[in-house]
Structure formats: C-alpha cells, structure tokens
Amino acid sequence: MTNLFEPIPFSLWKEDKAAFAAKLGNSFRETGFAVITGHPVDQAVIARANEAAKDFFRLPEEVKEKYHDAPGGRQRGYTPFATENAKGQKAADLKEFWHTGRDLPADSKYRDTMKDTPSVAEVPDFDPATRAFFEALDEFGRTLLRAVALHLGLPEDWFDDKVEQGNSILRLLHYPPQENPPPKGTVRAAAHEDINVITLLLGAEEAGLEVLHRSGKWLGVNPPPDALVINCGDMLQRLTGGVLPSTTHRVVNPEPERARFPRYSTPFFLHFNQDFLIEQLPGCMAEGGKAEPPITAQAYLMERLREIGLVKA
Ligand SMILES: O=C(O)CCC(=O)C(=O)O
Numbered sequence: 001m002t003n004l005f006e007p008i009p010f011s012l013w014k015e016d017k018a019a020f021a022a023k024l025g026n027s028f029r030e031t032g033f034a035v036i037t038g039h040p041v042d043q044a045v046i047a048r049a050n051e052a053a054k055d056f057f058r059l060p061e062e063v064k065e066k067y068h069d070a071p072g073g074r075q076r077g078y079t080p081f082a083t084e085n086a087k088g089q090k091a092a093d094l095k096e097f098w099h100t101g102r103d104l105p106a107d108s109k110y111r112d113t114m115k116d117t118p119s120v121a122e123v124p125d126f127d128p129a130t131r132a133f134f135e136a137l138d139e140f141g142r143t144l145l146r147a148v149a150l151h152l153g154l155p156e157d158w159f160d161d162k163v164e165q166g167n168s169i170l171r172l173l174h175y176p177p178q179e180n181p182p183p184k185g186t187v188r189a190a191a192h193e194d195i196n197v198i199t200l201l202l203g204a205e206e207a208g209l210e211v212l213h214r215s216g217k218w219l220g221v222n223p224p225p226d227a228l229v230i231n232c233g234d235m236l237q238r239l240t241g242g243v244l245p246s247t248t249h250r251v252v253n254p255e256p257e258r259a260r261f262p263r264y265s266t267p268f269f270l271h272f273n274q275d276f277l278i279e280q281l282p283g284c285m286a287e288g289g290k291a292e293p294p295i296t297a298q299a300y301l302m303e304r305l306r307e308i309g310l311v312k313a
C-alpha cells in the first residue's frame with residue numbers, strides 16, 4: 001500500500017491554496033487524517049508548553065487532584081490516570097491529562113457554559129506557556145479550516161465566525177511508562193473518534209497512534225519529527241454527511257523495549273461556537289450515508305461526553 005499518510009508541506013498553502021486544499025481534502029476523505037510538515041506553530045512555543053506539561057505531571061497526585069473539574073465533565077484542568085474510557089469500552093485508558101480552554105472576553109455570551117481554566121500555582125510558567133500554545137494552535141486551526149472550506153466549495157472564510165469563540169480544548173497528555181505489564185485488555189487510549197471539528201495533534205512521533213482504515217486494517221501513523229497530524233472529528237463528519245470521516249483511532253501500548261519511556265502528546269480539539277447549529281451542508285452526503293437532524297454544538301458535546309463517562313447522565 002502506498003503511504004496513506006504522505007506528508008503535505010504547509011509551504012504549498014502559500015504557493016497554491018487550491019492545491020493544498022485538494023491534498024488535505026483528499027487525505028481526509030481517504031483516511032480522516034493528514035500529516036502536515038513545515039507548520040507555522042513556533043517550535044519555542046511548543047517546547048515551552050511541553051516543559052510546563054512535564055513539570056505539572058511530575059507534581060504529587062494530591063496536588064494535581066486539586067485541579068480537577070469532575071462536575072464540569074472534566075473539560076478543564078486535570079483528569080487523573082485511568083479515568084476516561086472510550087465510548088463503549090469498560091477499561092479506562094492508561095493516561096492522565098490536562099485541559100486548557102479558551103480565555104474568553106469578560107463580556108462573552110459563552111461564559112456561562114465555558115469555564116475558566118484553573119491557574120496552576122506550583123509551576124510558575126504553566127499558565128503563560130499553555131495559553132501561548134493554545135493560541136498558536138487555535139490560529140493555525142483556523143487556517144486549516146480555510147483549506148477545508150475551499151475543498152468543500154465554500155467561501156474560504158466560511159468557518160471563521162463559526163469557531164472564533166469555539167469551545168476548543170488543548171489537551172496535554174501523559175502516558176506513563178509501563179515498567180510492569182498493564183492489566184489485560186487495557187491500552188494507552190482505546191479506539192475512539194474525536195468529538196470536535198478537527199484535531200491538531202503534536203507529539204505523536206513517539207509510536208503508538210493507529211488509525212482504523214476503511215479497509216479494516218489498523219495503520220500506524222508515525223509522522224516525521226515536528227510534523228503535525230490533523231484529523232476530522234464527529235462534528236465535521238456530521239456537517240459533511242460523512243464525506244470527511246471522523247476515523248476511529250487509538251494509542252496502543254509500547255513495544256517492550258520502549259515500555260520504560262513515557263509518551264507525551266498534545267491534541268488540540270477545535271470546536272464550533274457552542275450555539276452553532278451543526279446541520280448537514282446542502283448536497284454533501286457520503287455514499288451510503290444517512291442524514292442526521294441538526295443539533296447545536298453544545299448539545300452534541302454533552303451527548304458525547306455522557307457516552308465516554310466524563311459527564312454522568
Ligand atoms: O496521543 C495521541 O497520539 C492521540 C490522542 C487522542 O487520540 C486523543 O486524546 O483523542
């Protein structure tokens with residue numbers, strides 16, 4: 001099989017928007033994923049946020065636990081090891097993570113349902129480093145959506161005002177080393193689909209990420225160093241009648257020779273504004289697809305969070 005995750009250089013966007021949009025769109029249609037090299041997210045911003053994340057995860061469990069927001073569905077702050085389970089899975093994932101949300105203007109109409117992110121006192125650089133990283137990914141995400149819009153035959157700025165105050169989340173993930181074999185049937189992240197519009201994923205160079213291709217085969221992604229992996233989430237799938245599929249993916253446990261190494265990754269889940277009505281685009285329907293009723297981004301998110309156990313029914 002040819003490499004389905006052939007990297008797409010971001011420089012192409014500057015030279016020929018239509019050509020970049022076609023490559024991105026075709027990769028999404030084929031696998032739901034794409035790999036981008038030469039992305040504009042500043043390496044210093046990435047490195048600083050990764051350092052802050054490592055410092056945070058090194059804190060004692062009782063300190064990290066202070067920052068949980070279980071009643072809010074863990075959409076902000078800390079989630080301890082083995083809490084989240086993928087839809088339909090009994091065993092919890094072998095990961096702990098942190099969620100940074102959008103820093104909303106004081107007068108935003110979304111303040112009631114989009115909480116502030118807790119401030120971490122024990123790691124002095126944590127707040128500014130993660131904020132800067134959120135903003136860089138948010139900006140690049142909007143650029144990528146411009147390419148998606150062109151691919152779909154929409155005006156280039158179609159997504160702009162639908163995501164500008166979106167309920168997006170930066171997730172800092174830590175998969176601890178596995179010195180002892182983990183319980184049978186558990187993996188770092190069980191097979192799942194992302195809920196949001198698109199996901200921008202950095203840090204997946206450490207092996208483990210696999211994508212369920214429509215041929216039925218699990219394919220390892222293994223992007224080159226510093227590349228960014230993007231994938232379509234359920235909201236984009238719903239908007240496009242399945243033309244841009246939200247593909248099942250997972251993170252498998254390391255090979256024995258890598259078991260003593262932790263794995264860190266930092267998916268950025270780009271969401272619509274909460275009151276955006278996700279309604280299938282006219283004339284957009286995958287072969288064999290079925291139409292789904294319109295639903296607001298917020299109602300859809302809550303439905304999906306219940307399914308993965310982060311919001312209790
Ligand atoms: O850690 C990774 O490489 C992927 C994580 C992921 O798929 C997720 O958190 O939704």
Ligand SMILES: [Fe+2]
Binds near residue numbers: 192193194249
């Ligand atoms: Fe995911």
